[in-house]
Amino acid sequence: MNIVAPTPDFSGVEFATSADGMPVARIDDLVLAMVTSHSGFAFLASAVAVRRPLAELTRADFFGHDGRVANEAEFRMRVAETAGHKHDLAKLNRVQTRMSASTPWGGSQMAVVYAEGVVAHSTAGHGGFHLSSDRNAKVHPLLRKDTLWYEEDCEWAIVAISFPDLFTDCERSMAEKTIRNTWPDVWEKIHGCSLAEGESWAKDRRAFDQRHASDYVVTSAIFSDKNPGMTEVVAVVAGDRGAGDRKAWDNERRFLVPSDEYARRGRFGFVIDPDRHAEYHGPSSFLGWRSRGIGS
Template sequence: MTGALKSSSATPTPDLSGVEFATSADGMPVARIDDTVLAMVTSPSGFVFLASAVFVRRPLAELTRADFIGHDGRVADEDEFRARVAEIAGHKRDLAELNRARTRMSMSTPWGGSQMAVIYTEGVVAHSTAGHGGFHLSADRNAKIHPLLRKDTPWYEEDCEWAIVAITFPDLFTGYERAAAEKTIRNTWPDAWEAIHGAKLAEGESWARDRRAFDQRHAADYIVTSAILSVQHPGMTEVVAVVGGDRRSDDDERRFLVPSDEYAGRDRFGFVMDPDRHAEYHGPSSFIGWRGRGDGS
């Protein structure tokens, strides 16, 4: 991102008011914010993540891994854990100051009948259904959406399009939500983000932009579409790859064996076969669907 959009001020000290920290009975860093408890959990495979639970009343020092159900994303270390706790605490404080009203409305949505509605303000209502949800905007509110992001309908689904509503009406959202919305816009609609901000996104600042660059860079390469630990070759992963990684095509599918440790470090967009290092494999397959196909045995 260009320097014009970067803050030159020092990172502010997190506001941890109302937060209680401790160490759990089994040695995990834990915290409590109102009725929410959070823990920094290390998985059996070694990665660390933020876990959560609600309405656990016992002292933090008595809690164990079994008390935590929610999985709220990975954290690098205890410093990041504390930063995430501060972020959640700030979100809760902001929510308490917003005048959102929960109610029920008899209304059809693109995702089914509304089961619960949250009124953010006049003309901005979030609906939940049995399977999905999103925002409904009045005509006046929808007209305020930037033309590059405005839809022809007044409905904005909850996975990504909610962010369009949030950046248009920031006063209706918490700081945590606004930051998440800005990131969602960058990741999903990078061209619109650049046009609105008059700035260029750098590599690593937009998932969609990076995905596009990856696809262009490897359009002629074999990219893995399926993988399985090899029964016949311990320590290896058997993979199926096609040109460009197009899962809709089975033209010229090829199998390879890749060291499992190497495959575990694959790019987030896929594993690209290197013809100088990865030989095509024609032996017995661990894929059930490949057994009986050619040399798959």
């Protein structure tokens, strides 16, 4: 299956360039900016109730870190998603209130009633949805829980795809992505098709682990202060990572990898190529390895 991105809708959005050169956009009383960090990556920041012209704004007007963006095109896509979310949210009849409730994460401090039988609770440390028995019975059997509680990190997505009319387009899109990334096997059974590479984090990670089960994969890395331009890494056989700390410790090896090559590592880790990355036995830049009497 190939996931097709929707065409962005920029209605009601004002775009401009800030006084210090940042792409910025205004959606009602919310202003978003694409901020470039000192490390060179860009991320989304926001400002609320800033009335000045966009061209007069600077980095000092913005706060927060709402995730990285690869380029200005992705920034504009995020702006469109936010605008659509705000527009859809205004049509929903969610009610924020306080209610006495004991949740799996502690006492409820704030609740949002999405509809009868669908309530989101926030606590001091976590939160999630509570469904009535009738609502829970409508959840797909492959995703339904025995309890009536669905935590806010991943399981909220089960609630969203079960009752899509209670959520915005943006939330439904995020929920579908969360299901694919977290429970790919269930997603495939429900939809009757297979997810391609790149469409599910969990499925891709499983494939990576299977493909490199016998390879050394880096677990920690540090710029080498003994070998300029190189990164000293510690690696273990990937298949041993779930076999217990003792076995992984016994199989740890150190290697030197060119720093520019290590910087291009994949999202699941850097795989050692024994034909190009020689095992390293010299003085270590890792304090932990020095404490083992290796390097000084």
